[in-house]
């Protein structure tokens with residue numbers, strides 16, 4: 001597993017070798033469930049020969065529940081697709097260039113884009129395809145009962161960052177971590193939820209520069225990000241899910257309930273499929289989101305006195321006995337001398353003395369020791385084709 005991960009890291013860096021453009025793209029806003037202008041912005045750089053051309057190609061269609069002769073799906077499909085795009089030409093620019101494609105979003109849109117950059121030396125690089133939704137969501141689906149078609153209320157998951165060029169219920173997501181977000185009952189409206197989602201997702205996967213987000217920024221292409229409909233309530237750690245949120249979250253590997261009311265955030269300790277809360281108006285909202293996802297998506301326990309000190313991760317990061325900590329540490333190549341009791345709780349962890357995200361509420365924290373092993377094992381499993 002470790003060798004595979006190291007090889008993949010090498011391959012990622014090798015892709016950026018001399019003469020080959022580096023290219024990335026992102027749409028903005030990430031998700032908005034109403035009419036708006038969505039802008040796909042590509043950036044490219046090749047410092048030796050310079051960038052000569054950047055092209056953005058997009059496929060825009062209508063989101064459907066993949067029904068017809070089948071039952072409706074929570075994962076959406078696309079119909080009536082139309083291609084569009086833009087080509088930006090540069091005088092072999094050696095500094096970073098940007099190219100933008102604005103798209104007018106109308107109800108029930110689903111868009112896929114890819115970006116290609118070409119250097120003056122004729123080398124090309126292509127970004128991975130991203131699919132996202134926008135506009136008023138689908139709220140009903142047609143069901144074919146053989147002798148009659150009926151229309152039923154129906155919601156799909158709403159892709160925010162779906163790493164695919166073929167949006168369909170049959171598209172495999174086994175090699176991706178499906179990170180879901182739903183609004184808490186305390187959000188003033190759905191727009192407030194999507195407005196609050198934007199900076200948290202941006203920071204975690206793209207724009208933050210602190211140590212805590214290094215891991216998610218490195219592995220962003222392993223994550224799909226989804227928005228779900230109303231129905232969740234996390235107030236005071238209750239975490240209740242009613243329809244339609246309860247139905248849609250079934251396809252998520254972890255669900256964050258975004259809320260504004262102040263209460264201490266918490267989460268289930270679940271290796272995939274759990275849920276937790278994240279308060280959006282905190283200064284360190286993205287850090288709190290990552291800490292809680294450590295619980296509900298990766299099964300990690302708290303490493304501080306007063307938290308939830310049990311684990312469902314592989315390996316566990318907290319233990320009920322010193323011997324269990326030593327055994328797991330030894331199996332994972334970590335010094336057993338680092339096994340330390342968490343306060344006077346009788347619970348143990350491997351502590352290398354650095355700030356760790358399951359203990360220390362600081363932007364300089366990172367996944368450390370056994371929690372790092374656990375989250376990196378998930379990434380390795382994703383690359384092997386099955387994250388969970």
Ligand SMILES: [Zn+2]
Nearest residue numbers: 291295302307
């Ligand atoms: Zn915690």
